[in-house]
Structures are given as C-alpha cells and as structure tokens.
Amino acid sequence: MTLRIAEIFGPTIQGEGALIGEPTVFIRAGGCDYRCSWCDSLHAVESRYRHTWAPLSDVEIWDEVLRLSNGQPLTVSISGGNPAIQDFAPVIARGRAAGYRFACETQGSLARDWFAELDTLVLSPKPPSSGETVDWDAFDGCVSAGKPARQSVMKIVVFDETDYQWAKAAHARHPDLPLYLQPGNAEVDPDTPVDLRALAARLEWLTDTAMADGWFAPRILPQLHVLIWGNKRGV
Numbered sequence: 001m002t003l004r005i006a007e008i009f010g011p012t013i014q015g016e017g018a019l020i021g022e023p024t025v026f027i028r029a030g031g032c033d034y035r036c037s038w039c040d041s042l043h044a045v046e047s048r049y050r051h052t053w054a055p056l057s058d059v060e061i062w063d064e065v066l067r068l069s070n071g072q073p074l075t076v077s078i079s080g081g082n083p084a085i086q087d088f089a090p091v092i093a094r095g096r097a098a099g100y101r102f103a104c105e106t107q108g109s110l111a112r113d114w115f116a117e118l119d120t121l122v123l124s125p126k127p128p129s130s131g132e133t134v135d136w137d138a139f140d141g142c143v144s145a146g147k148p149a150r151q152s153v154m155k156i157v158v159f160d161e162t163d164y165q166w167a168k169a170a171h172a173r174h175p176d177l178p179l180y181l182q183p184g185n186a187e188v189d190p191d192t193p194v195d196l197r198a199l200a201a202r203l204e205w206l207t208d209t210a211m212a213d214g215w216f217a218p219r220i221l222p223q224l225h226v227l228i229w230g231n232k233r234g235v
C-alpha cells in the first residue's frame with residue numbers, strides 16, 4: 001500500500017490555529033475533493049501536479065519524518081490536499097510507537113476511523129468565498145469520528161463580511177469546538193511577494209469586526225508562516 005504524497009517538509013513551525021508556533025514536520029497528501037478559489041496549496045490539489053506526487057509506503061514516509069526530525073519526537077502535521085482521502089493509520093501507528101504526536105488538517109468532507117488516533121483534529125469548513133458548499137452531515141460525521149482524539153478544533157478562513165457571518169453560523173452548529181479564525185490570503189502565487197501591509201489590514205478588519213460585534217468566541221490569528229516566509233513552499 002502506498003500513499004500519494006505531495007511533499008514532506010520541516011522541521012518548521014505550525015503557522016495556523018490551535019498549535020501556532022509549535023515545531024512540526026508536515027506531511028502533505030496529494031489530492032483533494034474540493035477546489036477552493038483561494039487555495040494556497042494547489043500543487044497538492046490539481047491533477048496537473050499529480051506527476052509530482054510520490055507514491056510512498058508508510059515505512060518510506062516515516063523514514064523521511066525521522067530524518068527531518070533527527071529522531072526527536074515532535075508533532076507531525078498531516079495536511080494536503082485532503083488527507084482524509086487516504087489511509088494514514090499505518091503512518092500514525094509508526095509515529096505513536098516512537099513517541100510522536102499527530103495533528104491533521106482537513107475540510108471535514110470525509111470521515112475516517114484514524115481521526116480517533118490523532119492528538120489534534122483541525123476541521124476547516126469552507127466559507128462562501130471559497131466557492132465550495134459544506135455538506136454538514138459529512139462534517140458532523142468527521143466531528144464524531146474525531147471524538148476520541150485529544151482535541152478537535154474548528155478553523156475558518158474569513159475573506160469578507162459574508163464569510164464572517166457564515167463563520168458565526170458554523171460556530172453555532174458546533175459551539176463545543178474551539179474556534180480559530182484566520183484572514184484569507186488573497187495572493188497565493190509562490191513567485192509573488194506577499195503584501196504584509198495588506199495582510200495586516202485584513203487581520204485588523206477581522207479583529208475590529210469581531211470586537212465591534214461583541215463576538216468573543218473565536219481566537220483570531222494570522223498565518224504566521226506567511227508573515228515569515230510569504231508564499232514560499234515547503235515551510
């Protein structure tokens with residue numbers, strides 16, 4: 001059994017959400033059932049990049065994580081694409097046996113048994129600006145599958161007022177999931193430098209909007225890796 005892997009990189013810091021700032025190695029799965037208009041990881045989504053995705057066994061994946069982390073247990077972040085398309089249970093089993101922890105980022109469209117083995121399940125339902133429509137039954141299935149995990153959280157990207165209102169409604173569906181909001185990055189081309197002022201302005205708008213609204217449920221965070229490295233890949 002092999003998995004399609006777009007990239008394995010690190011150690012770096014987790015740039016988003018509940019584990020922001022935590023040292024981590026990323027495993028980025030190839031393939032996604034969504035096509036978000038603003039996706040910052042299209043090299044792991046679109047089939048025109050499929051030839052760059054390596055078919056790797058769980059042993060090969062684990063060897064690379066061990067090499068990058070120098071055998072020192074840390075949190076491994078499984079992202080993509082949608083990693084839930086594939087079976088990461090064997091990779092997680094290897095890592096746990098060696099004392100590593102696991103987080104997974106997924107949009108919540110496909111529930112997997114292995115969510116139960118995670119330390120952190122990050123569910124990131126997509127707001128209207130993405131052009132995708134959330135299947136809430138499927139999402140609820142992911143929440144249930146992740147119940148045995150140490151923690152499950154919700155992370156929503158907000159580009160505009162419509163997304164903001166949508167995020168409030170999404171939180172109302174799952175008030176028990178700790179909520180993280182991050183402003184959307186409108187410029188995701190790896191060859192175009194990010195406009196840090198524009199990023200800061202969107203973060204300011206999102207913060208001001210929530211505070212003026214008296215909505216104190218979410219934690220509001222920038223994408224730390226974008227502040228440091230812009231749209232560079234593999235960081």
Ligand SMILES: C[S@@+](CC[C@H](N)C(=O)[O-])C[C@H]1O[C@@H](n2cnc3c(N)ncnc32)[C@H](O)[C@@H]1O
Nearest residue numbers: 038039040041080081082105106107124184185
């Ligand atoms: C690239 S996705 C991969 C995992 C999974 N497919 C998902 O969307 O949750 C990882 C995270 O990056 C976020 N993201 C993608 N493009 C973004 C952008 N342009 N600005 C801000 N966050 C973005 C997604 O919403 C998700 O929370």
Ligand SMILES: Nc1nc2[nH]cc(C(=O)O)c2c(=O)[nH]1
Nearest residue numbers: 013014015016079105225235
């Ligand atoms: N440093 C860093 N943090 C991240 N958090 C979520 C990421 C992702 O693309 O899933 C990501 C990423 O690509 N790099």
Ligand code: SF4
Nearest residue numbers: 032034035036039081
């Ligand atoms: S679900 Fe995630 S990986 Fe897939 S297109 Fe949307 S942001 Fe990109």
Ligand SMILES: [Mg+2]
Nearest residue numbers: 040041079225
């Ligand atoms: Mg990313």
